[in-house]
Amino acid sequence: MNARRRHFALCILAGLFFAAAQAPLGIWPLVFAGFALSLWLLKSAASAKRAAWTGWSIGASYFAASLIWIIEPFLVDVATHGWMAPFALAGMAGGLALFWALPFWIAARLGRPASILALWPLAEYARSTVLTGFPWGLQAYAFADTPFAQFAAHIGPHGLGAFALIIAALPVLWDRRKGIAFGLLALIALGAPGTLRLGNAPETANDAPIIRLTQPNAPQHQKWDRDYMPIFFKRQIAATEAKPKPDLIVWPETSLPNWLNDAERTLLHIADAAAGVPVLIGAQRYEGLNAFNSLALLRADGQVGQVYDKHHLVPFGEYLPLGTVLSRLGMSTLTETFGGFAAGQGPELIDLGPIGTALPLICYEAVFPDQMQSPEGRPAFLLHVTNDAWFGTWSGPYQHLVQAQFRAIEQGLPLLRSANTGITAAIDAHGRVLDSLALGVSGYIDTALPSPLAPTLYSRTGDIPVLLALLFLFAVTLMPYVSRKD
Structure with a gap:
């Protein structure tokens, strides 16, 4: 040589x-x-x-x-x-x-x-x-x-x-x-x-709210198949109905089988299953000709409360850069939503009442360490909903989880993660995975919300x-x- x-x-x-x-x-x-x-x-x-x-x-x-x-x-x-x-x-x-x-x-x-x-x-x-x-x-x-x-x-x-x-x-x-x-x-x-x-990690408070993180385990090629969609929805309903009841239930990214605008009956079904517990649901919605990848708070009465729209979209996955030019070359977005998604306004908190506020992160948004701040102040925890079925079963889901762990460390905040499939996890403010559901598994975990730490130097200075x-x-x-x- x-x-x-x-x-x-x-x-x-x-x-x-x-x-x-x-x-x-x-x-x-x-x-x-x-x-x-x-x-x-x-x-x-x-x-x-x-x-x-x-x-x-x-x-x-x-x-x-x-x-x-x-x-x-x-x-x-x-x-x-x-x-x-x-x-x-x-x-x-x-x-x-x-x-x-x-x-x-x-x-x-x-x-x-x-x-x-x-x-x-x-x-x-x-x-x-x-x-x-x-x-x-x-x-x-x-x-x-x-x-x-x-x-x-x-x-x-x-x-x-x-x-x-x-x-x-x-x-x-x-x-x-x-x-x-x-x-x-x-x-x-x-x-x-x-x-x-x-070694000086704080203990989770005895009266900490219990949050249920669900995982329906829907492979991406079956996720929107009409023959399989009822199966995944029933898994989510079963997880939502399970007792004892938590204080909050979280469904992963785009887990609602209908457009949010047209899902009145579906939302009532979910609310009945939750039996008074609020549910955060990953959903798609539209306003005019714009589609959004969103996280919606379903109240106990079956009505939709606050809605957060994903603001940092995936190029080629959720929108097509230089769309007019590239579409002529035969390229299109990978999502099933025609024309891709529009971006939301930016980071914002979701008010969960006695539980506190959460900073929602939808899938790709968790990989950006400089975008964990909201003008509304510091949240009680970071909430990550994702669909890691896009990433296969080898390295992608594990790398995505690691980045979520780092966001918790950098901010000194717990991070709760609900994934369509792998890896649903409860992560404390030191980035340690306290409980999780593996790839290829359907079910849920109930976790006591870990305690936050004082604001970190990085969270103040970036x-x-x-x-x-x-x-x-x-x-x-x-x-x-x-x-x-x-």
């Missing part, structure tokens, strides 16, 4: 290290291995062009492996959308990898490999925000079930990812032996506060302190370069 092929093979390996660190495998030490190997490859790149190719190859390998679930939605209706599946994966992996190619190119062009320590996390922030953003698969998520994840309460996922990169860089960009020693000390320093924080720190770090790494120019 010549040097160029060996270099490329190592790029692929680095990407696979990152992928294996993510759910469902979750081999978190491989994050450090991936970073260290990537930095070594950057140092060994002979030119800025080779460095950019290196960053792109590592990123393409990582995103192709970790986002393999992206083909699943296109296979629900193979005849209509199946041809798009390979293009979707290749386009997604190759496009996202450009965000990794750029910092590698800049670092090599400047002749300052250390500048990658700021540039790479800044590029990941850009990936999370540019063109509506796609923050799926941030490296911090590999630490979900470790004490390190607790640091996200202070610095968020971008800060935690930057810390991991810096630790991995010590033996590569500095001294090998000293770097390994300092890296281990840094890991201990990072993990100790998290362990202490977990990513601004981390971004400023990264810009400062970038300036510091450039100082020898500027001095040399002078």
Whole structure:
């Protein structure tokens, strides 16, 4: 194997290290291995062009492996959308990898490999925000079930990812032996506060409201099939009727079999089954020519109260960017709703009376750490309704759950999650899964609402302190370069 092929093979390996660190495998030490190997490859790149190719190859390998679930939605209706599946994966992996190619190119062009320590996390922030953003698969998520994840309460996922990169860089960009020693000390320093924080977790209050999270287990290819819809609806009704009665019942995303506007009889049936308990129901509704993916509060009297409309929609899934142009090329949205959905007005709280307020998140909205705030104030808990049947059964549902865990850590709030199929879960304010229903299982869980924590630093400041720190770090790494120019 010549040097160029060996270099490329190592790029692929680095990407696979990152992928294996993510759910469902979750081999978190491989994050450090991936970073260290990537930095070594950057140092060994002979030119800025080779460095950019290196960053792109590592990123393409990582995103192709970790986002393999992206083909699943296109296979629900193979005849209509199946041809798009390979293009979707290749386009997604190759496009996202450009965000990794750029910092590698800049670092090599400047002749300052250390500048990658700021540039790479800044590029990941850009990936999370540019063109509506796609923050799926941030490296911090590999630490979900470790004490390190607790640091996200202070610095968020971008800060935690930057810390991991810096630790991995010590033996590569500095001294090998000293770097390994300092890296281990840094890991201990990072993990100790998290362990202490977990040890001081508050107990759930004895009088905490009981909330029922339902899961009908409807495969996406059967979800809207008229032969199967009654089966899934009966499962939901059975879960709603079960005793003892909770204080609130939650149905997952788009679980109402009718349009909300035309579901009077169905809603009365649900209210009868709930027997006085309010029910939050994922539903589709319309206003004029606009359709919305919504969460509706069904009151005890069978009337619809507050309605929340999903505001951060999935490109190509729920709406078609550049719709006029792309529709001419034979593309369409993956949802069964003709023409896609319209976006709601933004984050807002749902008032649940004695239970408190909840910040609703519908499916994709839970992947955005910077969109957990409402102008109406801080909620009592985060409520995530989702339809993870779109994501298949391998990696997607598990990665989606991990991101929900991080939202709880970052905000210091419990998160309750009702999924159409896997993984329905009760998550405490430290991001720990207290109870759950696995993929492919129908049923419900009754959970006492976990206690919230005090507002976290990240919930108050967001990513601004981390971004400023990264810009400062970038300036510091450039100082020898500027001095040399002078």
